Amino acid sequence: MNKPTSLVPEEIAQRIHLVRGHKVMLDADLASMYNVETRVLVQAVKRNSQRFPADFMFQLTDEEWAALRSQFVTSNGRGGRRYAPYVFTEHGALMLSSVLNSEVAAEVGILVVRTFVKLREMLSTHKELSTKLEALERKIGSHDQAIAGLIDAIRQLMTPPEQSKRSIGFITSDAASGKTKK
Numbered sequence: 001m002n003k004p005t006s007l008v009p010e011e012i013a014q015r016i017h018l019v020r021g022h023k024v025m026l027d028a029d030l031a032s033m034y035n036v037e038t039r040v041l042v043q044a045v046k047r048n049s050q051r052f053p054a055d056f057m058f059q060l061t062d063e064e065w066a067a068l069r070s071q072f073v074t075s076n077g078r079g080g081r082r083y084a085p086y087v088f089t090e091h092g093a094l095m096l097s098s099v100l101n102s103e104v105a106a107e108v109g110i111l112v113v114r115t116f117v118k119l120r121e122m123l124s125t126h127k128e129l130s131t132k133l134e135a136l137e138r139k140i141g142s143h144d145q146a147i148a149g150l151i152d153a154i155r156q157l158m159t160p161p162e163q164s165k166r167s168i169g170f171i172t173s174d175a176a177s178g179k180t181k182k
Contacts, residue, residue, distance in 0.1 A: 012025075012033070012111060012112060012115040013115050013118070013119060015029040015033075016115070016116070016119065017068060017071075017087070019060065019064055019068065019087055020058075020064075022055075022087075022089050023089065023090065023116065023119065024087035024088060024089055024092075025087065025088050025093055025112070026068075026085050026086075026087055027041055027042060027045075027085045027086040027087070027088065028085060030088060030093060030096060030108075030112075033108045033111075033112070034096065034097070034100055034102075034104060034105050034108050035104050036100065038085075041096065041100070042086060044096075044099045044100055045057065045086065045096070045099065048099045051095050051098075051099060052088075052092055052095060055089060055091070056088065056089055056091045056092035056095055057086055057087065057088045057089070057092040058086070058087060059083075059084055059085070059086050059087075060084040060085055060086075060087060061084065062084055064084070065084040065085065090112070090113065090116040093109065093112045093113075093116075094109050094112065094113055096109070097109025097110075097112075
């Protein structure tokens with residue numbers, strides 16, 4: 001098991017998954033970080049269920065668990081879980097540190113919160129960049145149309161206008177025949 005001081009936000013961030021539109025961490029990952037067995041963590045949560053409303057923690061459905069498990073490189077050996085895991089949001093992970101009530105839990109709780117905050121900051125930075133890129137694309141798109149219009153106008157100016165072909169010389173008319181001579 002990891003010592004909390006050896007954990008870095010990047011390692012914690014790799015354990016954060018997106019499920020049902022929430023950024024969550026698996027009970028087994030949190031148990032590993034808090035230096036307790038998963039069953040001990042789940043028992044503590046069940047004993048303090050009033051502290052874990054649905055927006056703090058929920059259990060994955062079998063389909064969600066299968067989809068999430070397919071993202072992991074795991075062995076197909078003996079063992080494994082008999083039930084779908086619980087997942088904890090940022091607030092649920094923080095509440096775990098108060099329920100487990102140990103020095104390690106307090107340290108890990110602080111690291112987890114800092115990691116979630118860092119992820120939020122990165123996402124907001126990406127959203128700002130995305131917004132700026134979209135504005136730039138719109139501006140460039142209107143510039144492209146203007147440039148295309150200018151190019152068309154230049155091409156029209158470069159092609160000589162069609163002139164009617166006239167004969168060179170004097171034109172005389174023969175009054176008697178009504179014919180025109182050149």
